[in-house]
Amino acid sequence: MQKKDISKAVINRLPRYYRYLGDLLEKDVVRISSKELSEKMKVTASQIRQDLNNFGGFGQQGYGYNVEYLHSEIGKILGLDKNYNIIIIGAGNLGQALANYVDFERRGFFVKGLFDVNPRLIGVSIRGVEVMDIDTLEEFISTNSVDIAALTVPKTKAAQLAADLAKWGIKGIWNFAPTDLQIPKEVTVENVHLAESLMKLSYRLSSKDNPEDEE
Amino acid sequence: MQKKDISKAVINRLPRYYRYLGDLLEKDVVRISSKELSEKMKVTASQIRQDLNNFGGFGQQGYGYNVEYLHSEIGKILGLDKNYNIIIIGAGNLGQALANYVDFERRGFFVKGLFDVNPRLIGVSIRGVEVMDIDTLEEFISTNSVDIAALTVPKTKAAQLAADLAKWGIKGIWNFAPTDLQIPKEVTVENVHLAESLMKLSYRLSSKDNPEDEE
Structure with missing residues (x-):
């Protein structure tokens, strides 16, 4: 096509x-x-x-x-006739929300691994997938087929992690950290910047006479 | 300006x-x-x-x-020189993730209420804000100054809830439900459609020769 x-x-x-x-x-x-x-x-x-x-x-x-x-x-x-294996790095509320979102599975996105640094989260099972120690991430990627990594980690951790993921062969990053990742062009990054979305809302609320609102 | x-x-x-x-x-x-x-x-x-x-x-x-x-x-x-009172409707993982996001507060967005239907969540405290029964929502809005409602509820609940919020005077909706809300023009809606973001990623992964990727 x-x-x-x-x-x-x-x-x-x-x-x-x-x-x-x-x-x-x-x-x-x-x-x-x-x-x-x-x-x-x-x-x-x-x-x-x-x-x-x-x-x-x-x-x-x-x-x-x-x-x-x-x-x-x-x-x-949209590429939805294929299946994608996803790992989620950062198993806090946002990572868990993504892991719990069944609609993704219906569209061919399968959560294969969850990773965190927090010992209280490691071992916890979310919809049948156990949270693993982030130290095992490289090994997991080398022995499993992973298409997409969702990054729900703090801004300060995201850059290094993304560089590592690129090095380990990950081709797609779904980035929720509020920073732009500087990684090789062969890695596709899709950003979800929640704070920026909220700022667009405050812009529109605080400038209600703006014709753009009418869209 | x-x-x-x-x-x-x-x-x-x-x-x-x-x-x-x-x-x-x-x-x-x-x-x-x-x-x-x-x-x-x-x-x-x-x-x-x-x-x-x-x-x-x-x-x-x-x-x-x-x-x-x-x-x-x-x-x-961007309207960030003002403060905004936010309520979060849906206190599941995503709602909790938003409530826990301290950066929002730094920018003037203050979470004043969390609401859910789930009895196991009602009464739970998230960063000092207690999850309330969604049945008390109308009363809460009438007695508190609320600028923005974040909607982290299932698609099937979102439309009616948004219509109610508009009726009760809410001027800004930050919508995470995977549906477009049909509400009066005087209400500003900012959508975060996570599934659509993921589809854009799969599109770009599955059409890697596409020059659009280079952007």
Whole structure:
């Protein structure tokens, strides 16, 4: 499938399409017009058509989109037709929240290991996965197939840990530490910066006359 | 301060500037050129100048930016010169993670209440704040000044809860439920969709030849 020219903006919208189509599937909706999809998603119908045309378009004039087919095709584009083994480094509340999130599993993301430095957490079992000593991390990675490491550790630990993970061959890092990781280009990093999200909210609350809020 | 014409893209970058400048402040850095800031942040120097010019610019030719002043001015733009009272609805792992995040407090976000339906959680104290029965939520809001509600509840509960919060006068919702809330325009919603973030990571991992990865 041709993916070369897809803009970042389109990629950012795809997971949302996928979620909406999944909701429709759960309600046994078989097909939907771009107009209906547009009303639900608050994106213009032409934007939807344009986005999906990037992938050859999946709609048929006068029929609309087949929900199951479109959901499955977007899933493939997002790489959700594969399984990913995840480890979570930092088994505090946030790490445990991620480990407990069953929806991830449904989409092919399997938590294979949890690691922490805290002796009170080591040995504790979260949804059948035992928290291991972070000192065993390198060995675990060398003897298991790990695709993604979620980093839920303090900012001060994240940089070194990410460098180690890159060295040990991890290709994807889901970073929750409030810092930007400087690691080799062959490692893909997706950041979730919660404090920045909260600042965007305070910006919008404190400038309520801003037309951007209307979006 | 004139904020009317600031684009969403600029607003999205401001928290990152704020974070970097905060890191520099912690290291007692007094001033920085747009070139140095650019190298640290991997944004072009001209982008930085352009972004900051939206707010009148804070730099001086040949001097660069005064770190403390710029940090404080961006903080004001982001509304961080005020305090916000937050309640967290859903005191599971994710809600507890948010309640435990001291950095929020440092930036003026104070957790005033935690709510849950689970009797095993009600009465538990998280950093000095007791988890309350969600049935007392309306009364709590009517008798306390609450600016922001963080929603860490299941998707199925989020829509009704958000509608109630809007009715009870809450102006800002920080939504972690994997659904888009349909509520009145006067309520500001900031979404953190973790599953979508993970899908973006899998997209980039599964299309590693995509030039978008290089960004």
